[in-house]
Amino acid sequence: MQGTTWRWLAALALALGVLAAAGCGDDDDDDDGSAQTGTAAARTFDAGTTMARLQDEGEITIGVKYDVAPFGFKNPRSGNIEGFDVDIGKAIATELGVQAKFIEAISDNRIPFLKDGTADLILSTMTINAERDEEIDFSDPYFIARGRILVKKSDTSINGVGDLAGKEVCTVLGSTYEDTLKQQAPKAKRRLVDTYSECLELIQNGAVAAESTDDVILTGQIIQDDSLKLVGEPLTTEPYGAGIKEGDSAFRMFVNEVLEKFKDDGRWAKTYQKWIGRYTGEEQEPPTMTLKEAIDLSK
Numbered sequence: 001m002q003g004t005t006w007r008w009l010a011a012l013a014l015a016l017g018v019l020a021a022a023g024c025g026d027d028d029d030d031d032d033g034s035a036q037t038g039t040a041a042a043r044t045f046d047a048g049t050t051m052a053r054l055q056d057e058g059e060i061t062i063g064v065k066y067d068v069a070p071f072g073f074k075n076p077r078s079g080n081i082e083g084f085d086v087d088i089g090k091a092i093a094t095e096l097g098v099q100a101k102f103i104e105a106i107s108d109n110r111i112p113f114l115k116d117g118t119a120d121l122i123l124s125t126m127t128i129n130a131e132r133d134e135e136i137d138f139s140d141p142y143f144i145a146r147g148r149i150l151v152k153k154s155d156t157s158i159n160g161v162g163d164l165a166g167k168e169v170c171t172v173l174g175s176t177y178e179d180t181l182k183q184q185a186p187k188a189k190r191r192l193v194d195t196y197s198e199c200l201e202l203i204q205n206g207a208v209a210a211e212s213t214d215d216v217i218l219t220g221q222i223i224q225d226d227s228l229k230l231v232g233e234p235l236t237t238e239p240y241g242a243g244i245k246e247g248d249s250a251f252r253m254f255v256n257e258v259l260e261k262f263k264d265d266g267r268w269a270k271t272y273q274k275w276i277g278r279y280t281g282e283e284q285e286p287p288t289m290t291l292k293e294a295i296d297l298s299k
Contacts, residue, residue, distance in 0.1 A: 042097020050251040051096060054120060058098050062089040063105025063119035063243075067197040069220040070275035071125050072102075084275040085123040088142060088242075088262065092121065095258045106194055108174035111135050114245045121255070122243030125214060127176045128291065129298035137248060138241035139255045141287045141294050142268075145214035147180060147236035150203065150221065153229045158210055160232030164188040168208040170199035176298075177212050180236055196221075203228070214238050216276060223279055239287065239294040263287075 045051035054060045064085050065072035072083040081102040093100035105113050105124045113119040114136050125145075128138045149169075151158045158164065165187035171177035173192045181190050191208050193199055200221050202208040211218065215230065222228050242259070244252050262268050263286035272284055 043095065045254075046250075050120065050245075050248055051254055054096055054098055059101050060089075060093050060096060060098050061101045061103060061118070061120045062093075063110060063113050063122045063124050064089065064102050065106070065124050065196075066104040067195050068125055068217050069223075070279070071216065071220075072123070074104075084143070084271055085125065087271045087275075088259070089121070089123050091262050091267065092242075092255060092258050095254075095261075106174070107172045108194065110174070110243055114243055117245075120245075124243070125217065125240055126243050127214075127238040128241040128294040129176060130295050131298070132243075133295050136246050137244040137252050138291060138294075139244065139252060139259055140291050141239035141241055141289045142259050142263075143216075143240040144284075144287050144289065145216050145238040145240065146234035147177065147212065147238060148215040148218055148230045148234060149232050150211040150213075150218045150228055151209065151231055152203065153227055155209065158231055161185050161235055164210060167210060170202050170208040170211045171213055172196055172199065175213060176236070176238065181212060184235055200225070216280075219276075219280055237297055239289055239297065241291070241294065 042055065043051075045055065064081060064083070066074045066081070068083070070083050071085045072081065074080070075082055086102060089100050089102065103113075103119060105119060105122055107124070107126075110122045110124050110126055111132065114122055126132070127145075128141060132138070149158065149161065149164070158167065161184050164181075164185040167188055168191050169181060169185065169188045170191040170193060171181060173194060178190070178192065181188055191199075191202065193202070196213065196217055199208070199211045199213070203211050204225065211221075212235070215234070218230060222230070242255050244255060268286040277283065
C-alpha cells in the first residue's frame with residue numbers, strides 16, 4: 001500500500017509540474033511541513049487572542065491533507081507539503097508573521113484535532129455543513145466543489161448515481177459522502193477507508209466499482225491515471241471552509257479578513273489557476289457564498 005501510494009503521488013506530482021526539478025520559480029515551494037513567512041508587516045493583536053498567542057509562539061499549526069492533490073499533498077520527491085489549501089494556509093501565516101507548520105489531517109480526525117488543540121486551523125477540503133457547525137466554527141467558504149462519481153473508462157455499467165445499486169463504492173470515513181451515498185444510493189455497498197489514496201488503489205485494482213467524493217479531488221486522480229472518468233450529474237454542492245475551534249469568534253473574523261483579501265487582490269485567482277484551472281480548463285470565480293448560505297445547503 002505504501003509503495004503504491006508513493007507511486008501515484010509521484011506520478012501526480014510530475015503531472016502537476018511541482019517536483020523540485022521543475023524549477024517553476026515560485027518562492028513558496030521550499031517548505032518541508034513548516035513554511036517561512038515574512039514578519040515585517042505583521043499586525044499586532046490584543047493580548048489573550050489566538051492571534052497574539054500564535055505570534056508569541058512564532059508558529060501556527062495547520063491541518064491539511066497529505067494525499068489529496070491538488071489541495072494538499074506531500075511531494076514524494078522533495079517532501080514539501082503543497083496545494084491550494086497549503087497556499088491559503090501560508091497566506092494566513094504571513095498575515096500573522098509566523099511560520100506555518102503543516103500536519104496531516106485526514107477526514108476522520110479534522111474536528112478532533114481542533115477540539116484537542118493538535119491543530120490551530122484546519123484547511124483540509126472540509127465541507128461546511130450544519131452538523132459540523134455544531135462542533136466547530138467555520139470561516140466563510142473559500143472554494144466550491146461538486147460531488148461526483150469516478151469509475152474506470154472501461155466500465156459502461158455505471159453512468160450515474162442510479163447505477164450504483166449493488167456496486168461497491170469507495171469513500172472516506174468522516175466525509176460528507178458517507179451520508180450522501182446513504183441517501184442517494186441506498187442500495188450501494190459502501191467501502192469506507194481512511195484516505196483517498198486508498199480509494200484510488202481500490203478502484204484501480206477492481207476491488208470497488210466506483211469512488212464518490214469532490215470533483216476536484218477526483219480530477220486529481222484522473223490527471224495521474226487517464227483510465228478513469230467522471231460520470232453522471234453532480235450529486236452535491238460542497239463549500240469548503242477553514243475549520244476553527246468552536247467559540248473563537250475573534251480568530252474566525254481574522255481568518256475571514258485574510259480570505260477576503262486573498263480573494264480580492266488576485267491571489268485566489270492565481271492560486272486556482274496554478275493548482276486547478278490549468279488542468280481542468282475550467283474558469284471559476286472566488287466564491288461569494290456566505291457561511292449561512294453554506295450551512296443552509298445541508299439542512
